[in-house]
Amino acid sequence: xxxxxxxxxxxxxxxxxxxxxxxxxxxxxxxxxxxxxxxxxxxxxxxxxxxxxxxxxxxxxxxxxxxxxxxxxxxxxxxxxxxxxxxxxxxxxxxxxxxxxxxxxxxxxxxxxxxxxxxxxxxxxxxxxxxxxxxxxxxxxxxxxxxxxxxxxxxxxxxxxxxxxxxxxxxxxxxxxxxxxxxxxxxxxxxxxxxxxxxxxxxxxxxxxxxxxxxxxx
Amino acid sequence: xxxxxxxxxxxxxxxxxxxxxxxxxxxxxxxxxxxxxxxxxxxxxxxxxxxxxxxxxxxxxxxxxxxxxxxxxxxxxxxxxxxxxxxxxxxxxxxxxxxxxxxxxxxxxxxxxxxxxxxxxxxxxxxxxxxxxxxxxxxxxxxxxxxxxxxxxxxxxxxxxxxxxxxxxxxxxxxxxxxxxxxxxxxxxxxxxxxxxxxxxxxxxxxxxxxxxxxxxxxxxxxxxxxxxxxxxxxxxxxxxxxxxxxxxxxxxxxxxxxxxxxxxxxxxxxxxxxxxxxxxxxxxxxxxxxxxxxxxxxxxxxxxxxxxxxxxxxxxxxxxxxxxxxxxxxxxxxxxxxxxxxxxxxxxxxxxxxxxxxxxxxxxxxxxxxxxxxxxxxxxxxxxxxxxxxxxxxxxxxxxxxxxxxxxxxxxxxxxxxxxxxxxxxxxxxxxxxxxxxxxxxxxxxxxxxxxxxxxxxxxxxxxxxxxxxxxxxxx
Ligand code: SF4
Numbered sequence: 001x002x003x004x005x006x007x008x009x010x011x012x013x014x015x016x017x018x019x020x021x022x023x024x025x026x027x028x029x030x031x032x033x034x035x036x037x038x039x040x041x042x043x044x045x046x047x048x049x050x051x052x053x054x055x056x057x058x059x060x061x062x063x064x065x066x067x068x069x070x071x072x073x074x075x076x077x078x079x080x081x082x083x084x085x086x087x088x089x090x091x092x093x094x095x096x097x098x099x100x101x102x103x104x105x106x107x108x109x110x111x112x113x114x115x116x117x118x119x120x121x122x123x124x125x126x127x128x129x130x131x132x133x134x135x136x137x138x139x140x141x142x143x144x145x146x147x148x149x150x151x152x153x154x155x156x157x158x159x160x161x162x163x164x165x166x167x168x169x170x171x172x173x174x175x176x177x178x179x180x181x182x183x184x185x186x187x188x189x190x191x192x193x194x195x196x197x198x199x200x201x202x203x204x205x206x207x208x209x210x211x212x213x214x215x216x217x218x
Numbered sequence: 219x220x221x222x223x224x225x226x227x228x229x230x231x232x233x234x235x236x237x238x239x240x241x242x243x244x245x246x247x248x249x250x251x252x253x254x255x256x257x258x259x260x261x262x263x264x265x266x267x268x269x270x271x272x273x274x275x276x277x278x279x280x281x282x283x284x285x286x287x288x289x290x291x292x293x294x295x296x297x298x299x300x301x302x303x304x305x306x307x308x309x310x311x312x313x314x315x316x317x318x319x320x321x322x323x324x325x326x327x328x329x330x331x332x333x334x335x336x337x338x339x340x341x342x343x344x345x346x347x348x349x350x351x352x353x354x355x356x357x358x359x360x361x362x363x364x365x366x367x368x369x370x371x372x373x374x375x376x377x378x379x380x381x382x383x384x385x386x387x388x389x390x391x392x393x394x395x396x397x398x399x400x401x402x403x404x405x406x407x408x409x410x411x412x413x414x415x416x417x418x419x420x421x422x423x424x425x426x427x428x429x430x431x432x433x434x435x436x437x438x439x440x441x442x443x444x445x446x447x448x449x450x451x452x453x454x455x456x457x458x459x460x461x462x463x464x465x466x467x468x469x470x471x472x473x474x475x476x477x478x479x480x481x482x483x484x485x486x487x488x489x490x491x492x493x494x495x496x497x498x499x500x501x502x503x504x505x506x507x508x509x510x511x512x513x514x515x516x517x518x519x520x521x522x523x524x525x526x527x528x529x530x531x532x533x534x535x536x537x538x539x540x541x542x543x544x545x546x547x548x549x550x551x552x553x554x555x556x557x558x559x560x561x562x563x564x565x566x567x568x569x570x571x572x573x574x575x576x577x578x579x580x581x582x583x584x585x586x587x588x589x590x591x592x593x594x595x596x597x598x599x600x601x602x603x604x605x606x607x608x609x610x611x612x613x614x615x616x617x618x619x620x621x622x623x624x625x626x627x628x629x630x631x632x633x634x635x636x637x638x639x640x641x642x643x644x645x646x647x648x649x650x651x652x653x654x655x656x657x658x659x660x661x662x663x664x665x666x667x668x669x670x671x672x673x674x675x676x677x678x679x680x681x682x683x684x685x686x687x688x689x690x691x692x693x694x695x
Contacts, residue, residue: 006310011519015289019287034276129489144449144495180498180504181495185490188492189492191444192380201411
């Protein structure tokens with residue numbers, strides 16, 4: 001008997017028999033979920049909460065009208081002193097300001113990615129309660145390596161993609177659950193030395209977010 | 219510390235090791251500081267959640283349900299992971315898991331691997347096996363790096379180097395990274411680790427990780443971390459080997475809505491840890507080209523067969539019980555003689571060893587209930603401890619004085635009211651429970667001795683006038 005068969009046999013013996021998918025499915029559906037699932041605030045307050053949580057992580061964050069996105073992005077890049085940014089395939093041109101170099105990720109090597117000042121992406125969804133932006137490998141969000149290796153990450157988030165709670169976010173991710181998915185909550189950090197929170201260990205040391213108002217019904 | 223992995227089969231029994239640890243005031247100071255900070259953070263972010271108790275209840279039910287249908291969910295995970303391009307391996311024990319992983323690393327042509335912090339790889343002693351095969355493992359989590367470079371051993375599930383302070387860490391880095399001028403702020407030390415590991419992240423072609431969750435529905439794997447070293451190891455290498463206990467599976471993607479709320483707040487006192495990665499098999503455009511999952515039993519299926527011990531498998535390894543435990547806070551983690559320390563270690567380790575080793579660990583507890591209060595999936599650790607004490611007594615014969623004491627204890631702990639009453643009596647009920655080893659010698663009289671030790675450090679942590687439970691309820695009420 002191979003190890004797979006042995007382990008499964010031991011598990012079944014331990015439980016007093018095999019389970020069926022149907023039984024498991026029915027029992028799963030019956031698990032009570034009495035925690036908060038839907039938003040408890042109106043959307044403006046949800047955006048406020050997200051900004052508050054991000055600031056708590058020392059991210060810079062601005063809520064702007066669509067026509068002001070370019071200028072805000074330019075301001076943040078200038079403030080961080082970055083010039084040469086890698087961007088994923090499918091990022092809308094409308095958010096890219098003049099005066100900076102934006103290079104579309106053509107499957108750069110790890111070392112090449114290390115040569116960029118930063119990365120600019122959009123997000124699939126953002127979670128206000130936890131100060132999280134969630135990225136998936138799709139147009140405008142890109143490969144995991146591209147948002148990891150450069151030292152700075154600027155994320156443009158549509159207000160329509162901001163939810164209040166983790167359950168709301170998981171529901172929105174459900175349909176694309178098999179895509180590589182990264183939850184980013186503030187810049188890289190550690191508390192391994194005397195429990196002091198230190199920003200920036202291996203991932204990007206700086207994270208900024210531009211929230212684009214409007215389109216909530218979209 | 220020797221750098222040899224903690225092994226319950228050869229470790230000094232807890233009481234002896236604990237006595238030694240209690241003499242190390244620097245260690246106690248470091249552990250107390252770290253656990254104080256982390257508990258305060260946890261209490262704050264848990265206090266923000268009006269639905270915390272509902273989340274805990276669902277978390278418990280999801281975990282219980284998973285164990286009841288573990289065979290179904292493991293097969294479902296295997297099917298979906300394979301469909302997505304992953305390769306699933308099954309290992310009955312630590313030796314088989316080591317052999318599989320070393321074989322895979324060799325087949326990938328690796329003479330070095332980068333590793334994410336994983337208690338499961340510690341459990342199976344993977345690093346020594348890799349070294350023996352001529353493959354050098356680089357730990358990339360800051361705490362694990364400190365442990366590895368210091369030839370030390372982890373002392374906490376979540377913060378493995380919490381027993382070291384910044385001066386001690388600085389000395390290790392100065393020596394091992396050849397940085398005589400290194401500063402001693404936490405930032406200096408983190409920067410040194412960044413510099414040291416950056417080149418390895420970009421160069422090494424094989425990564426090894428553990429897993430926080432395996433998602434049966436999608437075949438996906440979830441790793442929760444803070445520093446980005448995890449993302450580096452999961453994303454940049456060409457080959458990724460993940461090892462996970464069979465207990466790590468969750469039924470549905472949706473279940474993460476609960477577990478991703480419970481785990482970070484309980485573990486590090488954050489609303490969400492900086493990074494969670496979820497990946498499913500391989501993606502030609504993103505991440506490793508080859509992906510392997512090793513499903514590890516190593517005693518877990520035996521635990522599943524014990525209805526009273528089974529809840530141990532519900533653990534999501536947040537470490538909250540360690541931080542809350544007065545015994546852990548006094549002794550630190552190494553005294554437990556296992557990579558799993560604290561209350562969870564006290565119930566997990568002996569069971570993983572099929573109750574043949576680490577028999578003193580079920581006694582390494584004051585049964586104060588603090589661990590149960592904080593456990594995000596409501597594992598009743600005191601109850602499991604009592605159950606395991608009974609098992610130890612059974613194994614060592616039913617008629618000894620200890621067995622009689624156990625019976626009295628069993629009565630007390632069967633009712634919560636009596637449990638509290640016993641606590642108010644000054645927890646004297648613990649006193650007759652003096653453990654004997656198999657030879658009836660060695661450390662008889664330890665428990666009173668240990669309690670004596672506590673009173674010696676009264677000024678640091680007085681024996682409370684009220685029980686933790688009472689204090690906790692007042693505080694939250
Ligand atoms: S037993 Fe509970 S509190 Fe302890 S590590 Fe496991 S999940 Fe966390």
